[in-house]
Amino acid sequence: MNLPNYFLADLPSEAELTPTMIVAACDTLKRNREKYLQARSTDEIVNILCEVAAEWLKPENKFRRFVLEYGLAQTGFSPAILEKGLESFFRRFTPVNFQALLAQDLGDADAWHFWRGPELLVHVAAGNIPNPALMSLTLGLLTRSAQFMKCASGAVFLPRLFAHSIYDLDPKLGACLELAEWRGGQVDLEAVLFANADCVTATGSDETLAAIRARLPAKTRFLGYGQRVSFGLVTREVLREETIAEMVARAADDVIAWDQNGCLSPHVFYVEERGAVESDQFAARLAAELIRRETLEPRGKISVEEAAAIASKRAIYEALATHRGDVKIWVSPNSTAWTVVFEHETRFRFSPLNRFIYVKPVPDLAAVLSGIDEVHGKVSTVGIAAPPEKMRQLAVQFAHWGATRICPLGQMQNPPLTWRHDGRPALGDLITWIDVEL
Amino acid sequence: MNPELSNFAARLRGQISSESREGREVGEVKPFPSQPSCSSRDIFEKEFPKLALELFALQFKHNAAYRKICAARKLTPETVAHWTQIPVVPTAAFKELELTSLAPVERTAVFHSSGTTEQKPSRHFHCPESLAVYEASLWEWFQANCDVALADCELICLTPSPSQVPQSSLVHMFDTVWQKISGGASVPASRSPFIGKLDKDGAWTLNFEAALSALSANAKLKTQNSIVILGTAFSFVHLLDVLVESNLRLELPAGSRVLETGGYKNRSRSLPKAELHTLITERLGVPRENILCEYGMSELSSQAYDFEVGSQKSEIRSFHFPPWARAQIISPETNIEVAEGETGLIRIFDLANVFSVAAIQTEDLGVKRGDGFELIGRAQLAEPRGCSLMTA
Numbered sequence: 001m002n003l004p005n006y007f008l009a010d011l012p013s014e015a016e017l018t019p020t021m022i023v024a025a026c027d028t029l030k031r032n033r034e035k036y037l038q039a040r041s042t043d044e045i046v047n048i049l050c051e052v053a054a055e056w057l058k059p060e061n062k063f064r065r066f067v068l069e070y071g072l073a074q075t076g077f078s079p080a081i082l083e084k085g086l087e088s089f090f091r092r093f094t095p096v097n098f099q100a101l102l103a104q105d106l107g108d109a110d111a112w113h114f115w116r117g118p119e120l121l122v123h124v125a126a127g128n129i130p131n132p133a134l135m136s137l138t139l140g141l142l143t144r145s146a147q148f149m150k151c152a153s154g155a156v157f158l159p160r161l162f163a164h165s166i167y168d169l170d171p172k173l174g175a176c177l178e179l180a181e182w183r184g185g186q187v188d189l190e191a192v193l194f195a196n197a198d199c200v201t202a203t204g205s206d207e208t209l210a211a212i213r214a215r216l217p218a219k220t221r222f223l224g225y226g227q228r229v230s231f232g233l234v235t236r237e238v239l240r241e242e243t244i245a246e247m248v249a250r251a252a253d254d255v256i257a258w259d260q261n262g263c264l265s266p267h268v269f270y271v272e273e274r275g276a277v278e279s280d281q282f283a284a285r286l287a288a289e290l291i292r293r294e295t296l297e298p299r300g301k302i303s304v305e306e307a308a309a310i311a312s313k314r315a316i317y318e319a320l321a322t323h324r325g326d327v328k329i330w331v332s333p334n335s336t337a338w339t340v341v342f343e344h345e346t347r348f349r350f351s352p353l354n355r356f357i358y359v360k361p362v363p364d365l366a367a368v369l370s371g372i373d374e375v376h377g378k379v380s381t382v383g384i385a386a387p388p389e390k391m392r393q394l395a396v397q398f399a400h401w402g403a404t405r406i407c408p409l410g411q412m413q414n415p416p417l418t419w420r421h422d423g424r425p426a427l428g429d430l431i432t433w434i435d436v437e438l
Numbered sequence: 439m440n441p442e443l444s445n446f447a448a449r450l451r452g453q454i455s456s457e458s459r460e461g462r463e464v465g466e467v468k469p470f471p472s473q474p475s476c477s478s479r480d481i482f483e484k485e486f487p488k489l490a491l492e493l494f495a496l497q498f499k500h501n502a503a504y505r506k507i508c509a510a511r512k513l514t515p516e517t518v519a520h521w522t523q524i525p526v527v528p529t530a531a532f533k534e535l536e537l538t539s540l541a542p543v544e545r546t547a548v549f550h551s552s553g554t555t556e557q558k559p560s561r562h563f564h565c566p567e568s569l570a571v572y573e574a575s576l577w578e579w580f581q582a583n584c585d586v587a588l589a590d591c592e593l594i595c596l597t598p599s600p601s602q603v604p605q606s607s608l609v610h611m612f613d614t615v616w617q618k619i620s621g622g623a624s625v626p627a628s629r630s631p632f633i634g635k636l637d638k639d640g641a642w643t644l645n646f647e648a649a650l651s652a653l654s655a656n657a658k659l660k661t662q663n664s665i666v667i668l669g670t671a672f673s674f675v676h677l678l679d680v681l682v683e684s685n686l687r688l689e690l691p692a693g694s695r696v697l698e699t700g701g702y703k704n705r706s707r708s709l710p711k712a713e714l715h716t717l718i719t720e721r722l723g724v725p726r727e728n729i730l731c732e733y734g735m736s737e738l739s740s741q742a743y744d745f746e747v748g749s750q751k752s753e754i755r756s757f758h759f760p761p762w763a764r765a766q767i768i769s770p771e772t773n774i775e776v777a778e779g780e781t782g783l784i785r786i787f788d789l790a791n792v793f794s795v796a797a798i799q800t801e802d803l804g805v806k807r808g809d810g811f812e813l814i815g816r817a818q819l820a821e822p823r824g825c826s827l828m829t830a
C-alpha cells in the first residue's frame with residue numbers, strides 16, 4: 001500500500017527534517033485548525049472517531065491488513081498480538097464510551113462555563129506500544145486542537161496509519177494532524193516545535209521528562225507521564241479447580257498483551273497461599289498456558305539486549321532452583337519466548353518483560369504490601385482475581401496504598417476509554433476552563 | 439586442600455608460567471617483553487580440550503554447589519564429551535551460592551564483585567594455591583599484552599591499596615604486577631604505586647595531590663622511565679576531570695602505557711570509550727595504541743585484553759583471553775554459539791579457576807571476532823521500561 005504524502009512522516013526516509021519545515025508545519029496546522037476544526041461540534045468529532053474505529057475493526061480494512069502484513073517487521077509484534085491489541089483498543093470507541101468520557105472530564109460545561117483546548121498540542125510519543133500514542137491523538141481531536149506528534153525513531157508506523165485512516169474519512173480533520181519521527185534530543189527541531197506548542201505531552205523516563213520540561217517556555221503546559229509498573233494479585237478464593245483454568249487464562253492474557261511491554265503489563269503475580277490449588281500449581285499451569293498461547297499468539301521479535309536480559313535472569317533462577325525447593329522456573333525451549341519464575345521472595349521484581357513473569361506466593365495482603373513497598377508511587381495498575389466482595393475490599397486497600405488503577409485480572413492492558421492516565425483526567429488536563437460570572 | 443585439585447593447579451601453573459618453563463625464578467622480571475612463549479600457546483592449543491574436561495570432572499567431584507547445578511541439567515563427566523558442553527554457571531550465582539571446592543577453613547581470601555552496596559556481592563573464595571594460579575595467569579597475560587620493558591617502568595595504580603580493599607580482585611592483580619616488577623622487595627609506603635583511596639562512604643576515589651605529583655614529576659623529565667598507569671575507567675575520569683579543571687596537559691614519557699578496565703558503576707559520569715581514550719591522549723600524552731583495555735571480573739582468574747602485539751593498528755580491537763581460557767559468544771535466544779560478527783553473551787572457560795568453577799556465563803554482550811570478541815557491555819537488567827520508557 002502506497003500511502004499518500006500527507007505528513008512529514010510520509011517523506012522518504014532520506015529526507016532530512018529542518019527547523020524551517022517544522023515551523024511551516026506548525027503554521028499550517030494552526031491555520032487548518034482555525035478553518036476546519038474549531039467550529040466542529042464534539043458530537044461530530046465523536047462520530048468520526050467511532051467511524052474510524054469501525055473501519056479498523058473490519059477484517060478487510062486496508063490499514064488493518066497493512067498492519068498485519070508489515071507490522072512484525074515494523075513494530076516487532078506478531079500479527080496476532082497486533083490484531084488483538086488494536087481490536088481491543090478500537091472496540092472502546094463507541095458513542096456511549098465517548099459520552100462517558102466527556103461527561104466525566106467536561107461535564108461541568110454549560111452556557112457560562114466552557115472550555116477550550118490548546119491551539120497546538122504537541123505529543124512526544126514513546127516507542128514500545130502504540131495505544132498511548134493513538135489515544136493521545138484521539139483526545140487531542142476531542143479538544144479541537146491542532147496536533148503535532150513526534151514519535152520515537154522507529155515508532156511512527158501505527159500512529160501514522162491511524163492518522164491516515166482519519167484523513168481518509170475526513171481530510172479536514174486529518175489536515176489538523178502532523179506526525180514526524182526523529183531520535184529524541186534533536187534540539188534544533190524540538191526547540192521550534194516546543195516554541196509553537198501551547199501544551200506538550202510526553203511519556204518517558206523521569207530523566208527524559210525532566211529534560212523536556214526544562215526546555216519548555218514557562219507558558220507552555222506540560223503533561224509528563226513517567227515510569228510506571230504494574231502487578232497482579234490472585235486470591236485463594238479463586239484458586240479452585242472450577243475456576244483455575246479461567247484465572248490462568250486471564251493471567252496469560254495480561255502477560256501476552258503487547259508482549260508485556262506496556263506500563264500496565266504485570267511484572268509480578270502475587271498468588272495467595274492455601275487455596276485449593278496451591279500457588280506453585282498456578283505457576284505451573286500458567287507456564288502450560290503460555291506454551292499453548294505461544295503457538296496461537298507468538299511473542300514478537302526482540303533485540304539481542306532484551307534476549308540477553310531474559311537469558312541472564314533465567315540463568316540465575318535455574319541455578320537457584322537446583323539448590324532451593326522454593327524456587328522453580330519454567331522456560332520456553334530453545335527460545336526466550338516465555339518464562340515463569342516461582343519464588344517465595346515477596347519483594348517486587350522488575351521483569352525483563354517480553355513474557356517473563358514472576359509468580360510469588362504470599363500468605364496475605366500484608367505480605368504483598370511489604371513486597372511492593374519499593375515501587376510505591378510507581379505503580380499504575382493492580383490486576384485482581386477475587387470474588388466481588390473481596391475485590392472491593394482489596395481495591396480500597398490498594399487505592400489507599402497508592403495505586404491509581406485497580407482492575408480485574410485479564411484486563412490490565414485494556415483500560416476503558418475513561419481511564420485517567422496515572423490518575424490524571426485525560427481530557428481535563430488538556431483543556432482550559434472559562435468561567436463567566438453574571 | 440583437595441590433592442587432586444592441588445595437583446591440577448600446580449601443573450597448570452607450570453604450563454602457564456613462562457618463568458617456570460624457562461627455569462627462572464617466579465618474580466624475576468624477564469629482560470624483554472614477549473608474548474607467552476610459543477610453547478604456552480602450543481601447549482594449550484593442544485591440551486585445552488583435555489584439561490577442560492579433566493578439570494570439569496574434578497570440579498564436579500569436589501564442588502558440591504556446582505555438582506547440583508550440573509546434575510539438574512543431567513550433565514556429568516560421563517555425559518560431557520567436549521569442553522563446550524561443560525555446564526556453565528552464571529556470574530550472578532556467585533552471589534547466592536558458595537561455588538567453591540574449598541572448605542570454609544581453607545578459604546584465606548575472598549574476592550567480591552564491585553557493585554552498589556545494597557546488592558549482594560559475588561564471592562569468589564581463594565586459598566594460597568588458587569591465588570598462586572591467579573597470579574601466574576594474570577602476570578603472564580599482562581606482560582604479553584603490555585608490550586613494554588616492565589622492569590624499567592614506573593607503575594601508578596589509580597585504586598586504593600590492597601590493604602584498604604583486600605576483597606578486590608582487580609587491586610590484587612595490580613598489586614601482583616607491582617610485586618613482580620619491583621622484584622618482590624618490600625618498599626616504603628611512600629613509594630607505594632597506589633594513589634587511590636576510599637572516601638567516607640567507602641567509594642573509590644583518588645588522592646589527587648599524589649596523582650598529580652606522581653604524574654607531573656615524571657612528565658617533566660622526558661628522559662624518565664616510561665610510566666604504566668593502571669586504573670578503572672571511572673578513576674581515569676576522576677583524574678582527567680581534575681586535569682581539565684586545573685588546565686593541565688601532561689606529556690608522559692615515550693612508551694608509557696595506560697591500562698583501563700571496567701565500567702563506571704555510577705562512580706563517575708560515564709563516557710563512551712572513544713571519548714575517554716581521546717581525553718587520555720589529550721591530557722596524558724599517551725597515544726591510542728598505547729592504551730590497553732582489560733576485561734576481567736572477580737569470578738574469573740584470567741583477563742582478556744584488547745591489545746596484542748602486531749594487531750594494535752586494526753580498527754576494531756577485539757578482546758582475547760590467554761591460551762588457558764577460551765571465550766564463546768552465545769546467542770541468548772538459542773543458547774548456541776553465534777556466527778562471526780554477531781552479538782551474544784560472553785561465556786568463558788577459564789582453566790585458572792581451578793578451585794571454583796571454570797565455566798562461567800557472564801551477563802555481558804560481545805560481538806564475535808575470530809576467537810576474540812568486541813565488548814558491548816552489560817545487558818540491561820532490572821530496568822523498568824513500561825510504556826513510559828524508551829522515548830528516544
